[in-house]
Amino acid sequence: MNNKKVIQKIEELSINALPALETELVDGWILRFSNGYAKRANSINPLYPSKYEIKEKIEDMQKIYRSKNLKAVYKLTENVFPHDLDVILEQEGYELDGLTSVQLLSLNEVSVSPAANAVNYSYLNDKWFLDFCKLNNIKETDQATLKKILQNIVPEVCYVTLLNDNNDALACGMSVLEDEYIGLFDIVTNEKHRSKGYGKQLIYTILNWGKENGAKNAYLQVVLDNRPALNLYSKLGFKEEYRYWYRIKS
Template sequence: MISPEKQLYIRNMESRTMGAWPSFQTIIDDGWVLRFAKGYTKRANSVNPIFPSTDNISEKIFRCETQYSQLGLPCVFKLTKIASPFNLEEFLDKRGYSKIDETSVQEVSLLNDFNSKSRLKMDYFTAVNETWLKHYCHMNRVSEQNQLNLKGILTNIVTPAFYVLLYNKNECVACGLGVQDGIFIGLFDIVVAKNHRNQGIGTQLIQYLLELGKNNGAQKAYLQVMLNNPAALHLYEKLGFQEQYRYWYRKK
């Protein structure tokens, strides 16, 4: 049984992450938040049942499937333990939705000092630009079509953001994004160039992002990491991040 305090925390965090990673269009259907961003990332193209709902579940699922189908998108549900109604997954099971991509939502206090002894050169921007976008898309192999969609999502961020690049001499070796919302800063799009991994560069990148957030008034940082990524899980554990809850997707 999840306490009311934990339910509120999860609901607030899920709302916060939707603001940090905005979609292009949003529909609210009886407590369910339907997000659409031309198919780029499941986070921005999924049903988020985080608020209480009362309508017939089967009818609501059908409405969601129709909405996404009309846009040529699969209907995907992003679920947590507070998904409403409580028996939603039973209905999704019966309709052929499989559980995929379980993810850990983690948090760390920024009261600690995150300075690194060995530092690479850092550059950052407070709005998305072609330099950051070029390096990120190259390292993460983002297709040309999805580059436009990614830029659209990033352009829609309205809270303070930090687009960080790390350089080894003149070569860009890592990219990351921090999106701040009050006392929270969320970390997104963390990537290190393939031939520079396992050298502590990811640690330095995250330390820079945490410092930028702390200097801008953030007191806590959060991130989302898939459970099938042991290297990232180990890195975040070393930096003091602790799991707060999990989410997963249901997709036909």
């Protein structure tokens, strides 16, 4: 699979892994709307070839998102249509934001086992959700939207928490399995218990679940200014496949 096909594949998988509350396909571009929660769930994804005149189309996107009281946010990779879209958006006053590394790992190359204190759920468990929101500092006003997004996931999901003896969350995260790829999302460690190996234990638990359920590859997304996470994923064998970033009207 060449790089462009890999990009399209992972982008499609990640869209399915975090389904927007509303989605619209316009001339090859996927428009996502989720009450403003998370840029990726409220973004324009130019994944497929388009025919409309580009500057008129950009204006149309502005109008569509403005009608929903949202900023027009573009999620871009090296494989977008048209190929010079990033340059055009920059010229139109869209600022760069959120440069992110998308990394892959072949599960044939790793031997992993689950943590003894890990709890897995195949459904959206209330305690997991509360712990997840607390560790990720999800605003109370966004929690209802997030819950709807998670409830709308179609592929198989694994929600994981590492607990201490007091039943407190040490780390938590989630993964989505589709077409032999397992995506890891929002891996977070309790700030009181960082640098103790809990993030690694959580990831091993997720990867073990993925392998047991037929996954052959794992992918994740990490912003480039998160040096601790980049170091951890590198030690685990993840390698950058491509990058994505956002363009947002200033």
